[in-house]
Structures are given as structure tokens and as C-alpha cells.
Amino acid sequence: MMNPLQTLLGERVGLDLEAIPHASVLIRRRMARLGIEDEGAYAARLADDPAEFDALVEEVAVPETWFFRDVEPFLFLQRLALSDAWPGGRVRRVLSLPCASGEEPYSIVIALLEAGLRPGQFAVDAADLSPGALRRAREAVYEPASFREKKCPFGAAFLRKDGTRTIVEDSAREAVQFRQANALNCAPLPGAPDHYDIIFCRNLLIYLTPEARRRVLDRLDRQLEPGGWMFLGHAELPHVFLPEYEPAPHPRAFAARKPETGTGRRSRTTGREISYTFSRKV
Ligand SMILES: C[S@@+](CC[C@H](N)C(=O)[O-])C[C@H]1O[C@@H](n2cnc3c(N)ncnc32)[C@H](O)[C@@H]1O
Structure with a gap:
């Protein structure tokens, strides 16, 4: 008990x-x-x-996080950004929840910019329960412990060294909106859009009770566009938590695609038919 x-x-x-x-x-x-x-x-x-x-x-609340954690999810994100599933013409919305001290949302921004997207083509919302973590995220100044991936192909143009510290350049910082939020609440984040094309919810579910996990997944599922992608942590395999989603065709991305339910398989936001093919290799 x-x-x-x-x-x-x-x-x-x-x-x-x-x-x-x-x-x-x-x-x-x-x-x-x-x-x-x-x-x-x-x-x-x-x-x-x-x-x-x-x-x-x-x-x-375990705050551990680092830039480009697991690497492959960010390579897969770049493939998505360059694919027919992500055509131009509309701002694409990405949610990072929980974002901890900001390493994850900044990694998302840097991966997308380095894939060739322009800042106005996407927007990243980032939320966490912890005010302390959010303060560090907004400062965007990091110690070496925030960089643990040995073979990491990202970041050079958007991360500036200052002695032992690393500072995120303004061009990457400006693409992220940070908010405090409890992932358990069903309401959309204050001032944020109702739906996202991509959601990163990595390394939170493993610390939650089964009931809380279900509530968080229900909430995020509702906030994800049909045909959108959910990224979970490596210990939170998408096929276990989201069996009705389609696993990503990219090893160790730990991502899965929400089914396109409803009539005509149309995007809730654009009304456009959703197609999904990779037009370019990264
Ligand atoms: C291990 S970090 C994960 C950070 C990042 N997603 C990653 O994978 O590197 C877990 C974060 O979850 C946050 N957290 C815990 N419970 C939460 C809740 N109910 N709502 C929002 N954030 C929560 C903690 O404050 C902490 O920053």
C-alpha cells in the first residue's frame, strides 16, 4: 500500500x-x-x-539531461524536416516536455537549423515542472556535463565556447519558448498552440506512476496532430507505450508516428492530406 x-x-x-x-x-x-x-x-x-x-x-525530480542525448533521435528529426511529411508553407510546431534545463529543446532547434530550415519555419515550445531547471534553460550557459555524446555531428555553428562553459547563440535561443507546466494537467500550455507536429517526451514516463503515465500519454496524444511524431526515451520504447503508433524507420530514434485517423486522413490544422515519404537522405 x-x-x-x-x-x-x-x-x-x-x-x-x-x-x-x-x-x-x-x-x-x-x-x-x-x-x-x-x-x-x-x-x-x-x-x-x-x-x-x-x-x-x-x-x-531527476534533472539529468544533455545535448543531443542519444544522437539518433536528432538525426531522424532532420530526416523528417527534409521529407515530404514536412512541407514548407506552415510553421511546424515542436514540443519538448519535459525540457529540464534546456539541452533538449536547444538540440531540437540546432538540428533543424543545421538541416537547413529557417528560423521562421518552425517553433519549439519547451516546458518543465521545475522553476530551477527553467531558469538554467533561459540562461543557456552550460558546463561540460551537458555535452556527453562522443560522436555528435551537431552544434558547431550555434554553440559558442567561453572558457569551460558553452553558450547557446541567440539565433538558436530565440526559437524556443519556455513555460512552466505540469505534464499531468490536461489543459494546453498557456499561450501555446493546441496541437504539435512533433512531441519530445523523453525520460519522464520512467519516473511516473502507471496512472500518471497514462494521463501524460493521453494528454500528449490529444495534442499531437494525426500523422505527427512522438519521441520517447530509450527506456520508454514507443511500441510498449503507444502500441497503435507506427514505429520510426530509423534505428534508435525511439520515435513513433500517430495514426492518421478520421475521414480523409487530413491534418487537423491545415486540412491537407498527409503524405509521408523521405525525399532526401541526410
Ligand atoms: C530526466 S529529465 C528529462 C529531460 C529531457 N527530456 C531529456 O530526456 O534529457 C526529467 C525532467 O522531468 C521533469 N518533470 C518531472 N515531473 C514532471 C511533471 N509532472 N511535469 C513536467 N515536468 C516534470 C523534471 O523537472 C526534470 O526536469
């Missing part, structure tokens, strides 16, 4: 404490700061103290 602390975190933000490394140590640390020894008493405090709840979430 779940204890009150697990229930509270699960219901409010979907996190499954058993899936989070060192969660009990992190919780004990917060309890010690408040001089609370009993978990039940701490859960009661959390229920009535939004600041403490946010501080705990900030501790336990």
Missing part, C-alpha cells in the same frame, strides 16, 4: 518515489531541515505548505 507521501506526490505531479534514485535519502534530508522525524507528519506538512512541496519536487 502507498504511504501518504507517495500518494501526494503521485497525485499532484505523477512521480513514483520507487522509480527515483535515492528518493528516500532526499526526503530524509528535507525532513531533517525542518526537524521532522515522522514521514506521516512530513506528508501532512507537504499537503498544506506549497513552498515545501515545490522544494521537495525540485529535489526529487
Whole structure:
């Protein structure tokens, strides 16, 4: 049976404490700061103290991320950008949720710019629960730990070195809108479009309760255009989480395409027939 602390975190933000490394140590640390020894008493405090709840979430929400994580998803994104599935004429919308400290949405922007898209041809929305992570994302200044991929073919033109730090150039920064959001909420992000052509939701589902996973996937499925692509993390295989989606024809992209349901297989936004063939190889 779940204890009150697990229930509270699960219901409010979907996190499954058993899936989070060192969660009990992190919780004990917060309890010690408040001089609370009993978990039940701490859960009661959390229920009535939004600041403490946010501080705990900030501790336990795993912030780990890096530029061009897994590489292949970004190569596949470039293939999509150059394919008939992504014709010009309309701004293409991409969502990165959760975006953590910004490495993922900036990687998306850089991959698309380096594929030859112009800034006005696409827009990237990025959202996360953590205000601390979003602050770092907006600063866009990164330490070496944010660059872990050994063979990474992206980035040179949009990342500037400043000593040991790396700064994202304004041309890439300006293509991302950051917002704070709880992935569990069903409402569209404030000020953001209702639907996206591509959604990156990587390395969140593994930390969620089964119920929260279902809610997040339902929400994102509703927000993805028919024929749009969902990118999950490498431990969140699309064919397990989204069995009705079609897996990407690109090894280790961990992406899958939403079925084109409804009459005439038309895009919800453009009303155009959706076709999908790769016209160019990247
Ligand atoms: C491991 S990072 C993943 C970042 C990036 N997508 C990647 O794959 O590198 C997980 C992020 O999920 C965020 N998070 C956890 N629960 C969330 C929720 N309910 N809504 C939005 N973001 C959440 C955390 O704040 C953290 O930044």
C-alpha cells in the first residue's frame, strides 16, 4: 500500500518515489531541515505548505539531461524536416516536455537549423515542472556535463565556447519558448498552440506512476496532430507505450508516428492530406 507521501506526490505531479534514485535519502534530508522525524507528519506538512512541496519536487525530480542525448533521435528529426511529411508553407510546431534545463529543446532547434530550415519555419515550445531547471534553460550557459555524446555531428555553428562553459547563440535561443507546466494537467500550455507536429517526451514516463503515465500519454496524444511524431526515451520504447503508433524507420530514434485517423486522413490544422515519404537522405 502507498504511504501518504507517495500518494501526494503521485497525485499532484505523477512521480513514483520507487522509480527515483535515492528518493528516500532526499526526503530524509528535507525532513531533517525542518526537524521532522515522522514521514506521516512530513506528508501532512507537504499537503498544506506549497513552498515545501515545490522544494521537495525540485529535489526529487531527476534533472539529468544533455545535448543531443542519444544522437539518433536528432538525426531522424532532420530526416523528417527534409521529407515530404514536412512541407514548407506552415510553421511546424515542436514540443519538448519535459525540457529540464534546456539541452533538449536547444538540440531540437540546432538540428533543424543545421538541416537547413529557417528560423521562421518552425517553433519549439519547451516546458518543465521545475522553476530551477527553467531558469538554467533561459540562461543557456552550460558546463561540460551537458555535452556527453562522443560522436555528435551537431552544434558547431550555434554553440559558442567561453572558457569551460558553452553558450547557446541567440539565433538558436530565440526559437524556443519556455513555460512552466505540469505534464499531468490536461489543459494546453498557456499561450501555446493546441496541437504539435512533433512531441519530445523523453525520460519522464520512467519516473511516473502507471496512472500518471497514462494521463501524460493521453494528454500528449490529444495534442499531437494525426500523422505527427512522438519521441520517447530509450527506456520508454514507443511500441510498449503507444502500441497503435507506427514505429520510426530509423534505428534508435525511439520515435513513433500517430495514426492518421478520421475521414480523409487530413491534418487537423491545415486540412491537407498527409503524405509521408523521405525525399532526401541526410
Ligand atoms: C530526466 S529529465 C528529462 C529531460 C529531457 N527530456 C531529456 O530526456 O534529457 C526529467 C525532467 O522531468 C521533469 N518533470 C518531472 N515531473 C514532471 C511533471 N509532472 N511535469 C513536467 N515536468 C516534470 C523534471 O523537472 C526534470 O526536469
